[in-house]
Amino acid sequence: MSGDMDQTSKVDTLREITGLESEDEAKRRLEYVEWDLQQAVEMFLAGREIPPIGASNLYPTLTSQPRGQVPSHPTDPRALTTSSSSPAFVPRGQPREQNAADPSQSSPLRILLRIVFFPFRAAVSLVSFLSNTITRLLGLGPLLVENESPRDANERFLSSFQSDYGDVHPRFYRGTYGEALRTADRQFKFLLVYLHSDRHPRTGPFCRQVLAEPAITRLVEESFVFWAGSIRSQEGAGAQHALGLSTFPFLAVVSPQRGREYGRVVAVCEGLVSSNDVRGFLAGVLDGHGMSLVAARLEQEERITNRRLIQEQNIEYQRSLEADRERERRKAEEDAKREKDEREAQLREEERQRLDRERRDRREQKRRKLQEPEPEKGDTVASIVLRLPNGSRVSRRFLSSAPLRDVFDWADVQGVEIALACLASNFPRRLFNYPEDADISIEDANLTPSATLLVEERSIPEVGPHGLSPAYPEA
Numbered sequence: 001m002s003g004d005m006d007q008t009s010k011v012d013t014l015r016e017i018t019g020l021e022s023e024d025e026a027k028r029r030l031e032y033v034e035w036d037l038q039q040a041v042e043m044f045l046a047g048r049e050i051p052p053i054g055a056s057n058l059y060p061t062l063t064s065q066p067r068g069q070v071p072s073h074p075t076d077p078r079a080l081t082t083s084s085s086s087p088a089f090v091p092r093g094q095p096r097e098q099n100a101a102d103p104s105q106s107s108p109l110r111i112l113l114r115i116v117f118f119p120f121r122a123a124v125s126l127v128s129f130l131s132n133t134i135t136r137l138l139g140l141g142p143l144l145v146e147n148e149s150p151r152d153a154n155e156r157f158l159s160s161f162q163s164d165y166g167d168v169h170p171r172f173y174r175g176t177y178g179e180a181l182r183t184a185d186r187q188f189k190f191l192l193v194y195l196h197s198d199r200h201p202r203t204g205p206f207c208r209q210v211l212a213e214p215a216i217t218r219l220v221e222e223s224f225v226f227w228a229g230s231i232r233s234q235e236g237a238g239a240q241h242a243l244g245l246s247t248f249p250f251l252a253v254v255s256p257q258r259g260r261e262y263g264r265v266v267a268v269c270e271g272l273v274s275s276n277d278v279r280g281f282l283a284g285v286l287d288g289h290g291m292s293l294v295a296a297r298l299e300q301e302e303r304i305t306n307r308r309l310i311q312e313q314n315i316e317y318q319r320s321l322e323a324d325r326e327r328e329r330r331k332a333e334e335d336a337k338r339e340k341d342e343r344e345a346q347l348r349e350e351e352r353q354r355l356d357r358e359r360r361d362r363r364e365q366k367r368r369k370l371q372e373p374e375p376e377k378g379d380t381v382a383s384i385v386l387r388l389p390n391g392s393r394v395s396r397r398f399l400s401s402a403p404l405r406d407v408f409d410w411a412d413v414q415g416v417e418i419a420l421a422c423l424a425s426n427f428p429r430r431l432f433n434y435p436e437d438a439d440i441s442i443e444d445a446n447l448t449p450s451a452t453l454l455v456e457e458r459s460i461p462e463v464g465p466h467g468l469s470p471a472y473p474e475a
Contacts, residue, residue, distance in 0.1 A: 007027075007030070007035060010030055010035055010037045010040075011023060011026045011027050011030060013037060014026045014029065014030060014037060014040055014041065014044075017041055017044075018041065018044045018045075020044075026040075028050065029043065029044065029050055031201065032050040032247065033247075034197075034199070034200060034247075034248075148233070148234075150176040150177065150178075150233070150234065150235040151175065151176055153229070153230070153233035153234065153235060153236070154174065154175065154176060154229060154233075154235070155174070157196065157228070157229055157230045157233065157236075158172055158174065158228070160198075160230075161196070161207070161228065164198075164207070165204075165207045165208055165211075165212075166212075168212045168217075169207070169211040169212055169217065170211065170216065170217045170220035170221055170224075170226045171221055171226065172226055172227065172228050173225055173226060173227045175227075176235060177193075177227060177229065177235050177238075177239055177262065178261070180225055180227035181227075181254065181256050181262070181263050182256070183225050184224075184225040184254075184255075184256060185256035187225065188293045188294075188296055188297040188300070189223065189224055189225050189293065190223070190224050190225075190253045190254065190255055190266060190285065190286075190289070190293070191224065191225050191227060191253070191254040191255070191256070191263060192220060192224040192225065192226045192227070192251065192252075192253055192254075192282075193227055193228075193229075193239060193243060193251065193252045193253075193254055194211075194226070194227070194228040194229075194249075194250070194251055195228075195229060195230075195231050195236055195239060195240055195243070195245055195248075195250045195252075196228060196229065196230045196231065196236070197230075197231055197248045198230065198232075200248040200249075202248055202249055202272060203248060203249060206248075206249040206273070209275065210249070210273065210274065210275045210278050213275040213278075213279075215275070215279060216275060216278055216279055216282070219279065219282055219283070220282070223282070223286055223290075224253075224282070231245070238261075238262070239262055242261070242262035243262065243265055243268070244265070244268070245270065246270065247270050247271050248270065248271075249270065249271070249273065250268070250269075250270045251268065251269040251270065251278065251281070252265055252266075252267070252268045252269075253265070253266040253267045253268075253282075253285045253289075254266065255289075255292075266285060266289055267281070267284075267285050267289075269281040362412070363412055363413050366409040366410075366412055366413050367413050369409070370396075370409065370410055370413060374396060374397040374398075375397055375398070375399055376397075377397065379449075380399060380400050380401070381397050381398070381399060381400065381449070382397065382398050382399075382400045382442045382443070382447050382448040382449055382450065382451065383395065383396075383397050383449065383450040383451075384396055384397070384398060384407060384410075384442075384447060384450070384451055384452075384453060385450070385451070385452040385453070386410070386411055386414060386423075386452075386453050386455070387452060387453070387454050387455065388414060388415070388416070388455055389455055394414055396410055398442055399442070400441070400442050400443040400448045400449075401441055401442070401443060402441065402442055403438060403439050403440065403441055403442075404423075404432055404437050404438055404439070404440050404441070404442060404445055405434075405435075405438040405439065407423065407432075407442065407447075407453070408423070408434045408435075408438060411423065411453075411455065416455050418434040419434060420457065420458060421455050421456060421457055421458060422434075422455075422456050422457075422458050423453040423454070423455065423456075424453065424454045424455075424456050425445075425446075425447065425451055425452070425453055425454075426452065426454070428446070430445070430446070431456070432445065432453075433458065
């Protein structure tokens with residue numbers, strides 16, 4: 001209803017309804033509520049005064065209490081504001097304006113005015129309710145909210161702000177409100193929110209003078225994540241509702257809180273403010289609530305340190321386990337190798353003993369056979385001299401028709417490993433191997449009437465399953 005009237009009509013209507021004689025006073029009240037006639041009438045009938053332009057600000061000292069709680073003060077709560085209810089910087093939960101000492105609230109004239117204009121108030125409320133309901137049912141949404149993505153809206157606002165007011169201001173966070181809140185949480189900082197109204201008369205001076213203050217820029221960039229948005233965007237409108245905006249300019253200090261999309265409001269600064277006021281507001285927030293951020297940062301660092309220690313301990317434990325496994329593996333391999341070597345050594349020893357027994361038995365049998373008397377010298381008898389590897393010589397007579405097997409048996413009895421050695425004659429040189437040449441007669445071997453045989457190792461010895469045995473063991 002009030003949006004369809006021009007400003008002059010609203011001033012006249014407010015004066016008629018409230019009985020205000022001063023046109024300036026009526027205009028000042030309408031400016032305070034951004035020319036919302038209904039809200040101006042309700043504020044007057046409720047007895048709420050608005051701050052005069054240029055009034056000084058008194059705000060409570062923010063103490064080190066949990067964010068979102070109202071600091072306790074020994075003084076009367078009315079000391080939070082001036083007598084004229086100038087805009088105050090208050091933690092969330094305290095009223096922005098109050099004038100509990102105004103005796104005119106209960107004056108007969110004001111009571112009479114409430115009764116007289118009750119039908120008008122009811123009509124205004126009904127029209128406002130019906131308008132909002134119809135708009136909502138039609139799905140039109142707030143007419144001033146532009147339908148675009150939060151990121152696009154933020155980029156458009158930052159570009160527009162830069163074009164209107166230049167780049168002398170604290171650095172804005174480029175991203176959505178939620179991203180800014182999460183960034184503040186990661187950096188253990190408060191989120192400073194500025195909600196912008198390009199139609200409010202105080203917006204221009206605030207942006208050009210207060211936000212351009214170098215000291216404020218340094219303070220904000222060092223201690224806060226600074227997010228700004230237009231109330232004409234969907235995200236800005238949501239923040240306006242969640243943060244409880246009532247007038248402009250509007251700053252809110254917000255801390256992240258799980259389960260709250262817009263975080264938890266720590267303190268707000270709104271209304272006609274100077275750069276000194278904003279500096280004091282920000283400093284008060286940091287003094288009163290900064291320790292909670294320090295504690296959160298220390299707690300997070302402790303968690304990170306503990307997590308790193310646990311990871312290092314786990315890594316060291318895994319390394320220790322791996323080292324133990326490696327030692328056990330090597331020990332098992334060494335034990336297995338030792339057992340294998342012992343088994344093989346035992347098998348070799350058993351094989352050696354078996355071969356020794358066989359050799360002894362064989363040689364004993366051959367020795368008994370060779371104990372028969374040698375044949376007498378004659379044309380059919382060959383005299384054989386055997387030169388052993390140790391330099392000694394042995395001789396024996398054999399029948400010329402006897403096979404070389406008898407000579408090999410004789411050499412075997414003398415301790416020659418006939419399977420690994422050969423008997424060699426010099427003139428002419430000839431090699432005799434066992435058992436290949438065992439059946440050749442001594443005469444056919446040209447060892448008659450006499451011959452000297454040398455014991456030599458075979459050039460290509462035969463390899464048995466347990467390796468080579470020495471060709472010339474001790475007899």
